[in-house]
Amino acid sequence: MNNDNKPQYRLPFYKELFFSIATLFVTFVLVIFFFQYNLDKESRKEMLNSILQDYNNLIYREYSSSKMTEARLDSIIRGITDKNLRVTIITVGGKVLTDSGHDDSIPLPSHKDRPEIMQALNTGVGYSVRKSETLGRDFFYSSRRYDDIIIRSSLPFDVSTLSMLKADNKFTYFLIVISLLVMIILYYFCNKLSKSISILQDFSQKAEQDKPVDIHVKLAKNDIGDITHNIIRIYKNLRNTKEELSIEKEKLFSHLQFSREGLAVFSHDKRVIVANNLFVQYVNLISDIPLTNTNNVFNVPDFKKITIFIDKNLNTWHKNDDVVSDSMLITKNSKTFQVECIIFQDRTFEISVSNITLQEEESRLKRQLTQNIAHELKTPVSSIQGYMETILSNPALSEEKKTLFLERCYAQTIRLTGLLQDISLLNRIDESNDLFDYEKVDLNAIISEVINDSAVALEEKNMSINCQIPNPAPINGNHALLYSIFRNLMDNSLSYAGNGTQVSILCYLQDNNYYYFSFSDNGPGVAEEHLNRLFERFYRVDKGRSRKLGGTGLGLAIVKNAVLFHKGEILAKNRLDGGLEFLFTLKK
Incomplete structure (x- = not known):
């Protein structure tokens, strides 16, 4: 044994x-x-x-x-x-x-x-x-x-x-008596000292077992008691700091897991310390071969630049205030990723992978929008400039011609004003929703207003209206935006449906939360490849014809944003018997 x-x-x-x-x-x-x-x-x-x-x-x-x-x-x-x-x-x-x-x-x-x-x-x-x-x-x-x-x-x-x-035995007796007294006094002080030592020993055992420590324990008023008090106080502070660090660590891990970036921290020998789910997903999306271990990210060819940067700077001494970092863009599988690497003073380093596909797409759309706005503004401004130069450079021009040119300039200013108003409206819907107030309005009244405002144009094109709307049809919304939805759809039918066609406005369903609308005509419709892009800004199926008809190219974009403002959805399709149909919902 x-x-x-x-x-x-x-x-x-x-x-x-x-x-x-x-x-x-x-x-x-x-x-x-x-x-x-x-x-x-x-x-x-x-x-x-x-x-x-x-x-x-x-x-x-x-x-x-x-x-x-x-x-x-x-x-x-x-x-x-x-x-x-x-x-x-x-x-x-x-x-x-x-x-x-x-x-x-x-x-x-x-x-x-x-x-x-x-x-x-x-x-x-x-x-x-x-x-x-x-x-x-x-x-x-x-x-x-x-x-x-x-x-x-x-x-x-x-x-x-x-x-x-x-x-002489007197001296011997004297030594014995003194020795006994010294022994008694020594035992007393050692026993008294043991109380402070026992408290310190009890504290060390509790600290080793990570048990709570009573910092208000009564200590002897001596150096050991003071030392014990200071040690217990320092331990208490360290324990509180440890708990705070633990909380911060949990916050950090939560942040890592819910971050919209793929984040990973590696040790100096390129071993992963912590990595969130997005990092693993993004790395595997970039890699041609599935990675069973996050440490293998440095073997992915697309990360070669970052790997070279890490190998070059990881063992190089830098000043404390130096930020050692590098970044690169990776485009793979129709996605664009921004990869950044930061090397810390303790030779650990962080790699972040951000999916910036949407930002890149937004940047592209903004560039395209800027080009389109410039192009759309250029046309009326150039026309006005041309007519005014003709009038100024030809003093002998007849009054009839001058009047014609001025009328055309005025028409272009009206077009320009409409374009600017549409751009302003779109920007307000996109960026300043709080500028639009909600109020109780009647959709039946709004649609009737649109039909009355379009009556002359409908009569000129010999177009008829089929309207089936509940009366009343109350909704909590913005009057101006609701009007713009039906007016722009009506203008679109007036422009492209053709003479002698019929426009149908139907509320084919309603429930406790939504109205379900169908706005259609029996005109020629549009080719299938254009359906998904009808709501893009300045998108035209027939650019030359659209400009002749005076459109800004923003009408359907306004319609979509106004529908989204009212918590609805909209889509377009061609009808089986011909014509274009818009299906959309509006929250009551």
């Missing part, structure tokens, strides 16, 4: 700290104790040696005044002290002259090699603690040299002598 995964017991921090400091302190105290003990012991040896030296001096004075015998020596010793003092008189050669503890008749061996004797010979005094070679007991020896002799006194190294050498 494997026990490696079992949690190992660890002492609490404050105990570990306490034992560590306590061990160092006890070691320090023991060193001081033994140092002081040895120092005191040596001091007491010196004191005992000093006492014995005094005995040596007394004995030497007695020795100098009379002949020293064993009996005499014992008498002197008894007069000095009642202790078991032993005195030996030795020559500098080591010969024992007399020994108070030995019979002088029995010679003793030379004492020259005794440690205390050797010290006395070298320094004048000496002492040692050793076993007596004569008596076989431990003695404390103290010797002094006096000219040609050495006097040595000694005491047995027994209980009485040991008591003299024993260190």
Whole structure:
């Protein structure tokens, strides 16, 4: 059974700290104790040696005044002290002259090699603690040299002598008491310190497990408490920042997915970090081979320019304020895409793909519209200019001719005014819908107004009207735009249906939301290839004939935009029995 995964017991921090400091302190105290003990012991040896030296001096004075015998020596010793003092008189050669503890008749061996004797010979005094070679007991020896002799006194190294050498226990007791007090105080402070450490440890565990942290926890008023407070506050700020970044990240991803551009961000090694759906769709639309991995976009030949740009600039250092970017246009499968690449300072880069087909088409239509407007304006202006130059350059021109030319100039100004009005109306419908007010109007009344305004032209062309409209037909709309719908359709029939034809205006269906209209004639109709373009601005099926008839080429474009303004749809078709028919709806 494997026990490696079992949690190992660890002492609490404050105990570990306490034992560590306590061990160092006890070691320090023991060193001081033994140092002081040895120092005191040596001091007491010196004191005992000093006492014995005094005995040596007394004995030497007695020795100098009379002949020293064993009996005499014992008498002197008894007069000095009642202790078991032993005195030996030795020559500098080591010969024992007399020994108070030995019979002088029995010679003793030379004492020259005794440690205390050797010290006395070298320094004048000496002492040692050793076993007596004569008596076989431990003695404390103290010797002094006096000219040609050495006097040595000694005491047995027994209980009485040991008591003299024993260190003073007061200092020992003092160290013990101080040590205990220090230990108690140390334990108190370590335990107090452990509370701050425990709070910090609890915080670290919660932070590691991403659990909420209480920043209002009560902390000790010390440096660790301040540090813990700052760490918790910094963590709280970082957590809030992380949450804010997470929200911003979600916003960014949402923006990427709902963006109208194809967007992708790549790492420095051309690995995709994030890409939205449009990017994948656009890239596969451009690529001739379906891409199973977005990273393969750099293998698409159409992206060669962007790939070269990335390879060239990705590992090149740029200033922080430099924008490293490039763009290109790709036209593929009837679509036009704008591809842009931006390289960031961290060597990641973004590629965006925008479908600008509609913008390109709008740009083309605007250019075409500008050309058409210029062309349409040029015709009446040139006519007016020509007639006026003729009148001015020919003073002898008859009044009849002048009147004819002026009437033609006036007709061209009327055409020009109509053209400008139509252009203005279209622009207002396109760009300023809010300029048109809604009101309750009657479609029956509007259609009747159109028929009455066109009565003369209908009579001239021997055209009849078939009108089947509910009476009343209320609608919430703009009177001017509704009038323009039916008037322009009527003008179109007057211009192209032909003499003797019939115009039909029918509301063939209505529901709660819409009216469904059919506006038709039984004229020649138009070729099929022109039906889809009838509502384009300035589009004419027969350009020469249209200009002769005085049309601006904007009537049906106005009709379509006015129908769209009223939330409807319109389309054109040829009738089976001949003629052109417009089907459209208008929201009630």
